Amino acid sequence: MASSAACIFCKIVKGDIPSFKLFESDKVFAFLDINPLSKGHALVIPKHHGAKLTDIPDDSLAELLPVVKKLVLATGAEDYNVLQNNGRIAHQEVDHVHFHMIPKPNEKEGLGIAWPQQKTDMDGLKALLADIKSKM
Ligand code: 5GP
Ligand code: ZN
Numbered sequence: 001m002a003s004s005a006a007c008i009f010c011k012i013v014k015g016d017i018p019s020f021k022l023f024e025s026d027k028v029f030a031f032l033d034i035n036p037l038s039k040g041h042a043l044v045i046p047k048h049h050g051a052k053l054t055d056i057p058d059d060s061l062a063e064l065l066p067v068v069k070k071l072v073l074a075t076g077a078e079d080y081n082v083l084q085n086n087g088r089i090a091h092q093e094v095d096h097v098h099f100h101m102i103p104k105p106n107e108k109e110g111l112g113i114a115w116p117q118q119k120t121d122m123d124g125l126k127a128l129l130a131d132i133k134s135k136m
Contacts, residue, residue, distance in 0.1 A: 003047075004049045004096070007095065008096070009096035010049050019031040022071060022074075025067075027048070028060070028064060030043065030071060038103045040077060040101075040103040041110075042071050043098045044068050044098065045096060045098045048060045050097055052086045052087070055097070068082055072101060077105075081113075083102060084097070085100075
């Protein structure tokens, strides 16, 4: 299993740094976020070290969302956001892939989202569709 000696989340998985562990399996680890945006804010991570989503093998990725779902049900969150940041400009601070499960109990607590929508450009969307599909 890939791990990085310098990585804070790899240290948490190994138990070298303590955490409030919620779940552990062969490939997945989940724990409470140390600076929560709301009560129940949790992180679900692959044990495999990788900075971005594309660095994680599919078999590990496939096991992450069912654990997010378990946590939603266990916390009783009715409204919630699932977030996974990649890269500094996209608000990633820890370079080990993690899915946030963030309950949204009210307007003030939980994730606040800016949603800077752009005008619809049908021709642009058609060209983009063709471009992306040709590379999948
Ligand atoms: P990011 O901005 O990278 O998506 O989120 C990183 C998250 O990891 C933050 O919400 C932060 O509070 C959390 N975090 C950072 N260091 C630790 C730690 O040592 N323990 C725990 N439990 N959470 C951490
Ligand atoms: Zn790591």
